[in-house]
Amino acid sequence: MSTQDPKSPAGAPGTGTGPAGGAAVKPTPPSRDPAAEAAALAMFEADEAGLSKQDEPAGRAEQNMAKANASERAAATPKPADAAPPTDAKPLSITGGKPLMAELAKPLAKPPVVAFNKVTKTYGSGSSAFTAIKDVTFTIPDYPGRGEFISILGPSGCGKSTVIRMIAGLLPQFPQTSGTVLIDGKPVHGPGPDRGMVFQDYTSFDNRSVLENVAFGLECRGLTRALDGVTRKQTVAQLTTLTPHQFEKGMTVVIDLVDDKSFNGTHKVAATPSPTVFSVLMEGKPDATSRGGVVRVPKLSGSERTELAKHWIEKVGLSVKKDSDKYPHQLSGGMRQRVAIARTLILEPRIILMDEPFGALDPPTRSRMQDNLVALWREQSPTIFFITHSIEEAVFLGDHILIFSNSPGTVMKEIRVPPPDRPSIELQRDPKFIDIVMGIRETIDRLESSNRAGD
Ligand SMILES: Nc1ncnc2c1ncn2[C@@H]1O[C@H](COP(=O)(O)OP(=O)(O)OP(=O)(O)O)[C@@H](O)[C@H]1O
Ligand SMILES: [Mg+2]
Known part of the structure; x- marks a missing residue:
């Protein structure tokens, strides 16, 4: 197993931040142990x-x-x-x-x-x-x-x-x-x-x-998505998530923390018309529109x-x-x-x-x-x-760059970029x-x- 990482392939040059002239003797990084x-x-x-x-x-x-x-x-x-x-x-x-x-x-x-x-x-x-x-x-x-x-x-x-x-x-x-x-x-x-x-x-x-x-x-993890808006017409509630929900029809979801509490509760996904929209059936409740809230899938099935x-x-x-x-x-x-x-x-x-x-x-x-x-x-x-x-x-990638000095490392400079x-x-x-x-x-x-x- 290699102890060194492959660095900076073509098109991604290195920092050139090593010691100049080869005079400074740097401690060698320890062998890494992938098994560990x-x-x-x-x-x-x-x-x-x-x-x-x-x-x-x-x-x-x-x-x-x-x-x-x-x-x-x-x-x-x-x-x-x-x-x-x-x-x-x-x-x-x-x-x-x-x-x-x-x-x-x-x-x-x-x-x-x-x-x-x-x-x-x-x-x-x-x-x-x-x-x-x-x-x-x-x-x-x-x-x-x-x-x-x-x-x-x-x-x-x-x-x-x-x-x-x-x-x-x-x-x-x-x-x-x-x-x-x-x-x-x-x-x-x-x-x-x-x-x-x-x-x-x-x-x-x-x-x-x-x-x-x-x-x-x-295996032990559920999913949570923030809601952008919720509306209910007759028995169908349509919910919009801020990020793709990745829900499937039939999944059990828990809706919580919506401003209008009548939306909150456990429901089954009835349809997923778009990556950020899903609907559930809510019987016997008035038409309504509200904001806020999260939707959770408590535990994912296999x-x-x-x-x-x-x-x-x-x-x-x-x-x-x-x-x-x-x-x-x-x-x-x-x-x-x-x-x-x-x-x-x-x-x-x-x-x-x-x-x-x-x-x-x-x-x-x-x-x-x-x-x-x-x-x-x-x-x-x-x-x-x-x-x-x-x-x-x-x-x-970064919007905040930390530049470290030679060993012993310390933060030499912080730079912000767009x-x-x-x-x-x-x-x-x-x-x-x-x-x-x-x-x-x-x-x-x-x-x-x-x-x-x-x-
Ligand atoms: N478990 C350890 N025992 C002794 N020295 C260690 C240990 N882990 C790291 N070091 C030493 O601490 C220094 C910093 O190591 P570190 O792996 O954090 O460097 P790095 O900046 O990530 O280097 P590289 O860019 O090569 O990955 C090195 O000199 C290394 O030899
Ligand atoms: Mg390293």
């Missing part, structure tokens, strides 16, 4: 299964309600200029100052989604102690109805994986040696269903088919899980017909990574942690996956942490986009040389 990671994943999912028995993670319905109240904002994914931490004096702009970020959303008076405060991690002790990250501090605010997309850039061995595995609550990166790591204002205690991880190495269950791998996490898994297999660019029954050893590396991505995203975690997930993909597949990820981010509004060695990828307004391939040819990438490359070079001169 698969075991960690299994533990992670076992833990999820236990926790998710209570239908939905706490705060999810609330998050969906916030989504409902901020539907337009969710679609536009604007940047809250007033909430940006002190970063670049001169913000970078792809649109040349056009009002891409005109619509402002203030963070709720809620704790940040993730907050690191002076976090240090030292592996080992005594003479073999090695400090991987030092005083890492950053805050990811909780904006109503949308999560940030945080790209993490930095040289190999600077502690990027350490940081996101700490957020995931995975040993031995978790717990930190000092400092605080808070998720929604609370300390991390270990893995949880609110966080989903796509590992640097592909992790799947080798004894499960693609379909079984993708459906695995759903066939429902299969249907949803098929949907995700297609969504990551695999073929239901050709690939569903294959086992991981029958797939290419890129295909296995897509299975790993589908099995994490299908669970719709609030925080998605992705460790160089596209590093092994060929450039066209990589671009397609980038576009898919942006679409998903817009659709479901999770907070995404995305490690990459490609500045292009970091700029295309979200993508075009497909990856198109945007990456835009001279303004290329300018931003060059600007970041120069910033990294400058910061690294001043680091070397100053330390």
